[in-house]
Amino acid sequence: MSNLDLKPTPTPCGGEADTGPVKELLTGRQVKLGESTQVRRLLPNLGRRMVGAWCFVDHYGPDDIADEPGMQVPPHPHMGLQTVSWLHEGEVLHRDSLGSLQTVRPFELGLMTSGRAISHSEESPREHARLLHGAQLWVALPDEHRYTAPAFEHHTDLPKLTAAGLDATVILGSLDGATSPGRTYTSLVGADLALRDGASHRLPLDPGFEYAVLAVTGSVDVHGVRIEPNSMLYLGCGRSELPLLARTDSSVLLLGGEPFEERIVMWWNFIGRSSEEIVQAREDWEKGVRFGEVHGYNGERLPAPALPSTPLKPRGNAR
Template structure:
């Protein structure tokens, strides 16, 4: 989806990995498109990145009417991958490569922007009902920022039960398992659901910077109760993570190796230097073009980029 910050805020995303810790990330509520409530977890003023994960929207929970669904018009991306994961509801993805793909709970949409892509997201025709899920951006390493754009849809992901919790490995690697979705740096994104109260201990790579998004129910970590609707930063240096979950709890574990490079984010663009973002901005102003193409299946106007003051430089 699109970053709808009207100011087109440009932020620097330094790597803040350190020893194991536990802190709530300051988040903010917003409205996407024509009325979809979201919680913007990343980037935050005090936490720009968790491993290569540079953006996280918690969508809903809400209920949509058939005449007032999601409608996020055509918009561009560079230098990132988008990960869409739903708990309830449905979305329809359309992009400039010609893909048109509906996503439902338990399925993964993964879009690689690379050098440049544009897409739209809508509710499927006639859809109404509950809507709840997550959308992430993964920053690409410098050597892959200009990779060719791509899209994939996955319905067969690694799933297992551990100590009473059902785990789905959405992207990356965990406990000797690997998602079929292509990523470009070592990372993890795992959905953990407890239908009954349980305690589980997961092995995690000590070099991974970790976060935990609390989506439903009650979760305890390191003797502290974590609040629903919050993202928690866990630092790095852990070789295991113990979660105590109440019945009907759901969390998303995310993280990975820090990229070890500058990561800048402005509007819907991610890159290692400001010139890359400015070039993408200039190309989008000439939309449609060879770099971004067009989403021919979307019936509506493309989103307009906020203006970028050329005198503003990141320190």
């Protein structure tokens, strides 16, 4: 998934975790993605830029695309991060410069590691389902792994946890003894929690992680705070359990991880450590080098937006 802002702002990230538990309710902002898809951007947010290594969260749908083209994101570059494609409804056709061609369907993991450089496109198939509903997320790669070789993984059989009124799917990392096959480079967790109306549960958490819970459907009380779609509750660190109470049939995404201590700069679809890195990456994309080519997409690749007039500066205090 791309950041299609025509004037993306540099995002200073890293070292921003609260050392103790908090309850910080975040609201998404509407962003247009491609020609016909509107997303709600929860991260980066005015008040919160990262949750562990999770640094970008878009939630979209459910959208009726029966008579629409649906998602149409032209070829674009990434570096220094992983992208996570997660669907509740619909399908997304992924193509990348490695030659991958894969349709990602509901509750399947599409995981792309950009490493030093990759490009990809995402689109709804020509013959597609009526509804499109899902999330796109990025994970920042730590310095020691950000030049790793690019890769794409597709996992259809993810571990699940079940209890009365609860069905959980572990997307990345580990939760309550269940571990996703998706490769990670920092200690983190991502899980989809489906709750039936009235269900009440307490999930075990790692006190060393910081956490946030994103509402996907329905209405859920998280630590006594009501969340509904277009909201995410940041919980900070120091929690050993996650109390949940479903007010309706609902689903949420649990995101967490060790606080990301490195200072990074996130601009457009790049994550780096200096302004010079970002400038060079943009130049390479515009020249058609380094990021490879995506074959088979019916359209032009996405041009890079203009850089801001002032140098990009990584910021953030180590925890």
